[in-house]
Amino acid sequence: VAGFDLSGRQVVISAGGTREPLDPVRYLGNRSSGRQGVALAQAALDRGAKVTLVAGAIEVAVPPGAEVVQVETALQMREAMNAAAESADVVVMAAAVADFRPAQVAEHKIKKSADADDAPVVTLVRNPDILAGLVERRRPGQVVVGFAAETGDESGSALEHATAKLARKGCDLLVLNDVSAGKVFGQDETEVTVLAADGTVSPVPAGSKSQVSQAIWDAVLPLLR
Numbered sequence: 646v647a648g649f650d651l652s653g654r655q656v657v658i659s660a661g662g663t664r665e666p667l668d669p670v671r672y673l674g675n676r677s678s679g680r681q682g683v684a685l686a687q688a689a690l691d692r693g694a695k696v697t698l699v700a701g702a703i704e705v706a707v708p709p710g711a712e713v714v715q716v717e718t719a720l721q722m723r724e725a726m727n728a729a730a731e732s733a734d735v736v737v738m739a740a741a742v743a744d745f746r747p748a749q750v751a752e753h754k755i756k757k758s759a760d761a762d763d764a765p766v767v768t769l770v771r772n773p774d775i776l777a778g779l780v781e782r783r784r785p786g787q788v789v790v791g792f793a794a795e796t797g798d799e800s801g802s803a804l805e806h807a808t809a810k811l812a813r814k815g816c817d818l819l820v821l822n823d824v825s826a827g828k829v830f831g832q833d834e835t836e837v838t839v840l841a842a843d844g845t846v847s848p849v850p851a852g853s854k855s856q857v858s859q860a861i862w863d864a865v866l867p868l869l870r
């Protein structure tokens with residue numbers, strides 16, 4: 646372990662999936678477990694940072710010692726992240742934010758009608774890009790880290806897609822998860838590549854999310870003044 650090299654630093658990390666309500670009892674969600682974000686929070690705590698964890702739906706326990714802000718929707722997550730980022734040295738978007746939310750949230754539980762063939766049509770609208778917003782509001786010296794799950798396809802490799810995404814989002818570091826190999830959410834083992842805005846590409850050896858988190862903080866450290 647790297648010692649207390651994050652002591653005196655304030656970091657804010659989002660983790661887990663957002664849930665986008667359809668009515669009081671139903672939501673659109675995703676399979677994010679929150680493991681990577683929670684592991685990053687734990688690793689930052691171990692290295693002496695003050696940690697705020699903005700948690701959507703997560704399947705793992707939150708690390709003792711972190712300040713936890715529980716949120717449900719992408720809009721709530723944006724609000725919590727923007728607020729916590731105001732005093733943060735490092736901002737990490739490890740959450741799986743829903744790209745879309747139902748345009749309308751029904752006030753009462755949506756009911757079946759008597760007609761067995763009848764089914765409602767759900768219209769979705771885009772959610773804001775929280776990471777892009779954080780980059781826009783970045784304070785001087787603040788390090789902003791994004792994640793990207795990419796697959797290679799006809800238009801380019803996962804690394805090429807991630808390089809383009811790093812430039813598009815304007816963050817300082819992008820942690821690429823190559824999901825081509827069929828690796829899915831909820832696993833503890835992971836393998837990532839860290840891309841930096843200066844063009845540096847650092848493959849991280851496969852390991853537990855906790856080991857990989859240490860490598861991510863190692864990449865953040867030289868960017869901190």
Ligand code: C5P
Pocket residue numbers: 719738739740741742743744772773774775776777790791792793794
């Ligand atoms: O564009 P894409 O969803 O692949 O980008 C992934 C990164 O952007 C992750 O860091 C994720 O947390 C963040 N994100 C966001 N707001 C969204 C969608 C993704 O901050 N609406």
